[in-house]
Amino acid sequence: MVAGKKTIIFDLDGTLIDSLEDIAVCMNKVLEELNIPTHKIEDYKYFVGGGISVLVENALKGHSEDIKEEVTNRFKVIYDQKLHSKTKPYDGIYELLDELEKLNCNLAILSNKPHEFTIQYKDTLFKNYSFKEIHGQKKEVPKKPNPIAAINIAKSFDVPCEEIYFIGDTMVDMQTAKNAGMIAIGVLWGFRDEKELKENGADFLVNHPLDILDIIKK
Numbered sequence: 001m002v003a004g005k006k007t008i009i010f011d012l013d014g015t016l017i018d019s020l021e022d023i024a025v026c027m028n029k030v031l032e033e034l035n036i037p038t039h040k041i042e043d044y045k046y047f048v049g050g051g052i053s054v055l056v057e058n059a060l061k062g063h064s065e066d067i068k069e070e071v072t073n074r075f076k077v078i079y080d081q082k083l084h085s086k087t088k089p090y091d092g093i094y095e096l097l098d099e100l101e102k103l104n105c106n107l108a109i110l111s112n113k114p115h116e117f118t119i120q121y122k123d124t125l126f127k128n129y130s131f132k133e134i135h136g137q138k139k140e141v142p143k144k145p146n147p148i149a150a151i152n153i154a155k156s157f158d159v160p161c162e163e164i165y166f167i168g169d170t171m172v173d174m175q176t177a178k179n180a181g182m183i184a185i186g187v188l189w190g191f192r193d194e195k196e197l198k199e200n201g202a203d204f205l206v207n208h209p210l211d212i213l214d215i216i217k218k
């Protein structure tokens with residue numbers, strides 16, 4: 001029985017890890033191979049967050065949807081080899097996780113990134129931390145902002161949703177938190193701005209990972 005512990009669910013891309021460049025470079029490589037125009041790395045901030053199907057749709061904007069499956073498959077193969085080229089945790093994330101471990105918090109990751117990639121990041125960049133629930137996007141589970149996966153995490157920890165902090169960097173994350181009845185913390189070091197996070201229900205906004213401690217210790 002772990003009820004009563006502070007419980008925190010983290011988004012992955014744009015929240016725990018700065019993965020933008022690797023995602024952009026890999027997708028641009030696929031587009032180049034198919035003679036489709038590429039995009040600026042910054043543009044990918046708005047392509048990521050809704051899962052791989054949304055990433056591919058955005059990357060293909062104005063081009064035939066017929067090649068969606070091919071682009072998805074090629075991207076997965078290339079990205080799998082490049083997961084660790086540039087991607088790393090944002091400054092202050094390890095310090096935050098060290099403090100959360102000291103406080104004996106329940107830690108989880110819920111991402112719209114394909115599950116296999118999410119697990120690879122947990123097993124490498126976060127292998128020293130006790131994340132007990134780690135979920136990327138899986139075929140059989142509706143993706144964020146559907147709250148089912150977040151609610152299942154709450155159940156597995158035996159903690160009421162309203163006591164759980166959901167931390168993310170996009171509207172999808174804020175909506176997921178609200179849909180699940182959780183406390184939404186929006187981070188300002190990720191892919192989107194304050195306006196988007198506020199408009200989508202952020203209860204708190206933070207500029208630095210360690211600011212999260214002030215919120216959860218209250």
Ligand SMILES: O=C(O)COP(=O)(O)O
Pocket residue numbers: 011012013014047048049050051052055110111112113114
């Ligand atoms: O891969 C995505 O689209 C998003 O991943 P995230 O949920 O970790 O931000």
